Each structure stands twice: as structure tokens, then as C-alpha cells.
Amino acid sequence: MRLLIVEDDPQLNQQIAAQMQGSGFACDTSHDGREGLYLGQEFNYDLAIIDLGLPELDGISLIRQLREQQRNFPILILTARDAWQDKVEGLEAGGDDYLTxxxxxxxxxxxxxxxxxxSHGLAQSKLQFGPIAMDxxxxxxxxxxxxxxxxGYEYNTLLQLALNNGKTLSKAQLTEHLYAQDFDRDSNTIEVFVGRLRKKLDPDGSINPISTLRGLGYRFNLTPDHPAPKP
Structure with a gap:
């Protein structure tokens, strides 16, 4: 899972990044709204954590512009403001939740x-895909x-595939969700991760959880035992 953190306080920015990296996330960080907007436009994030009081471009404007450009990843708002009006404004601009x-x-x-x-239509942390259970x-x-x-990388590869079960994800798509912006990426490592997952999850070849579609990418074949209801 790949996160964007836009927070102008260098110490807090670093603390959030360290915490989320410790939980297995790849993190890109920015200290102002302009750079945050550029990153949000350029990369497919799983989540953005955005402070409202940003230099260059304030957090409300940043969120609004991301939504206007159809960047639909969930956004968690950080705010030092106690006024309920500020929180409502952030949510109405396109934020999904806030933290004071x-x-x-x-x-x-x-x-x-x-x-x-x-964002993936899941109500709880425990997922079941046939014989495979994930927490x-x-x-x-x-x-x-x-x-x-x-x-960590094997788990995140499996999670991306499982959350998009039935869809074909290219190496580039998987790579973009696994690594931070400044990481030296090699898409061939995705082949290694998928190969390891097959050996660990399905050593006797009885489950076939992951298919390779030559020239296209990989697809997770198992469906959730309790799919989310359609809205």
C-alpha cells in the first residue's frame, strides 16, 4: 500500500511516515500543497494524509483540486483547527475523514x-478467499x-491482488502501489514476489490463487466468501 503524506511540520511529517512505514506502507512525503498536488496527480496512491494548514496551496484547495481531477483515493484530513466549520469544509471538499x-x-x-x-467495500479487517484467510x-x-x-513486500503484493480480485494488474500497477517515489524500482521483482507467493500459498498447485496473463500482468482468482453488498 502506498501513501501520500502532505504535512508542513517536518517533525510530524517524519513521525507519520515512520509510523506508517512501520505498519508496512510505502510513503511519499511533501511539505507544501503545490508539491502535494503534483504527487497526487502523478501517482496512484492508496491513501493520502493531508494537513489543512499548508503553505503554497492550502489543504482545502489541494483536496478540491485532486477531486476535480478525478483522483479518488481516500483522504484523511489532519487539522489543528477546532472549529467544526473547518472540518465540514474539508469533508465537503472531498475528504473522507479527519483527525484533530x-x-x-x-x-x-x-x-x-x-x-x-x-475504499474496497470491506467492513472488517478479516478477509476470507476460499482457503486463504487474511487479517x-x-x-x-x-x-x-x-x-x-x-x-512485507510479498504480503503487500498479495493484498493488492486480493483486493482487486478478478481484475488483471500489470507489473507497473503493482510496482506503483508497492514502492515509494524515490525507490529504485525493478518490475522484474514483481515476478519474484508472485513466484514466492505461489510456492508459499499453493505448494501443491491445488488452489491456483494467482494467474499470469502473458503481456498483461497478474490476476487473483479467488473471490471473497462474503462480498460487499452493491451500493
């Missing part, structure tokens, strides 16, 4: 996780009740 400073790091993580689940909070995976040890 100062906040507890665990609340930030919990709200971010909840927004990510909601997005604990970042754990089991197959037929047996715990499978995955690296």
Missing part, C-alpha cells in the same frame, strides 16, 4: 486502515488454518 491534532499514533493508523478497507490489521495470512510467513 494532537492525536495518538494508533488512532491515525486505525483511521487510515478503516479508510483503506472502506489486514495483523498483516497475517493463513491457508487452511496454517499460518504462512510472508515478507
Amino acid at each position: 491534532k494532537p492525536f495518538h499514533p494508533e488512532e491515525l493508523r486505525a483511521r487510515a486502515q478503516a479508510l483503506l478497507r472502506r 489486514t490489521d495483523a498483516k497475517s495470512v493463513q491457508v487452511n488454518g496454517r499460518t504462512v510467513e510472508l515478507t
